[in-house]
Amino acid sequence: MEPFTVRERIIEAVNKLFVYTDNRDWDLLQTEVFSPEVHLDMSSMTGAEPEDLTSGEICERWAQGFTEVDEVNHLAGNYLITLLSLDNAAVHCYATATHF
Numbered sequence: 001m002e003p004f005t006v007r008e009r010i011i012e013a014v015n016k017l018f019v020y021t022d023n024r025d026w027d028l029l030q031t032e033v034f035s036p037e038v039h040l041d042m043s044s045m046t047g048a049e050p051e052d053l054t055s056g057e058i059c060e061r062w063a064q065g066f067t068e069v070d071e072v073n074h075l076a077g078n079y080l081i082t083l084l085s086l087d088n089a090a091v092h093c094y095a096t097a098t099h100f
Contacts, residue, residue: 010089011079018074018095024066026059034058069099 004012013033020029034055041050066072076095083089 006083007081010081010091014076014079014091014093018076021062022072022074024063024072026063029059030055066099071100073098073100 017029017033020026020033036055037052038055038058039050039052040058042048043050074095074097076093078094080092081089082091
């Protein structure tokens with residue numbers, strides 16, 4: 001028996017995304033969370049169009065964006081998950097980020 005359901009593993013990946021970002025652990029983000037190529041859609045936050053980027057490009061941007069920030073804390077919940085295939089899912093959640 002698997003210790004976690006597919007849904008739980010997906011939520012764990014999203015939680016790792018936020019925790020590793022808060023900790024600025026760019027290596028773990030790239031090895032445990034992101035695939036080498038990522039379709040990144042942050043349009044609801046930035047208004048920018050979704051992009052296809054490498055995990056390294058994302059981490060470089062985020063690291064640069066956090067240079068003037070002492071601490072970051074993300075909180076997330078209300079996960080809605082749609083399995084698109086055996087290795088692909090769409091996740092929607094509410095998340096807040098506090099920068100201080």
